[in-house]
Amino acid sequence: PAVSLALLAQPDVALPSCLYGTSADLHTASTSYAHVPEVTSEASASSSTATVCMKNKRRKENRNMFERKRRTNINERIKELASLLPRRNEPYFEVVRDLRHSTGQILKASVNYIRRLKVDVEHSKKIEAQRLSLEQENQRLLARIKVLEAKLQLLSVTTQDVTSHPGPATTPESKHDRRC
Known part of the structure; x- marks a missing residue:
């Protein structure tokens, strides 16, 4: 933060807490003043410190809001994952049977289920x-x-003759052989 050297040199002036974090930061700010512009009046110094404080406050608020949204998004996705896991009497329930409703357990069960x-x-x-x-x-x-059936048809033998008579085929010659 930009703090004038004149303000740092005055022992009676109390600096706002948003301008410094620790006493080490304050010491660093007072010793390295090459980048700090010189302020000529106390009124302009206090308005600049107020501006710096407001900027820091806005940054913190924005960061907190961003972090809150991120946590909310993560928690919603964890709940969604938990709702997708199998329930009792559903297939694969044995994979997630020991599920506790903590984030780590939900993630672990989800990984096992996906595997x-x-x-x-x-x-x-x-x-x-x-x-x-x-x-x-x-x-x-x-x-x-089909090819074999076609060959059988060429030989004048039907498939019904082959399948309906499981015994030996009877031909006129075989009848003659039986009589003798």
Whole structure:
């Protein structure tokens, strides 16, 4: 803060507390006066100190307001996280069963829950990949069945003949062999 050398030199003048923090700050201000403008009258000195005090007060108020908003925002997000965690009789409740309503516990339970969900998502991806692989294999096998059925039709054998008569095939020659 800008304090005139004339004010510091006068022992009867009481400086406002907003101009100095400690006695060390006051000593530093009195010894390093090269950057401090010289004030000629006490009236202008008191108005400048009042201005400095007001600026400092506004800075503190702004900082306090900013900090209050930041804390409020953090607390709201923590509450939101807690509301997203599974409740009793919901899947994954065992992950957050021991939840206490402190900020640290909510964050810890949220991290555990997210990790568990990630594992399950990876597992689901693997299962989906296996399902797609099996589906492709089924399509390939169905195509193979169609090819084989087409070959059977070329040989004049229907699929019903093959599936309805599990025993040996009867041909005119085999009937002749049985009689003999």
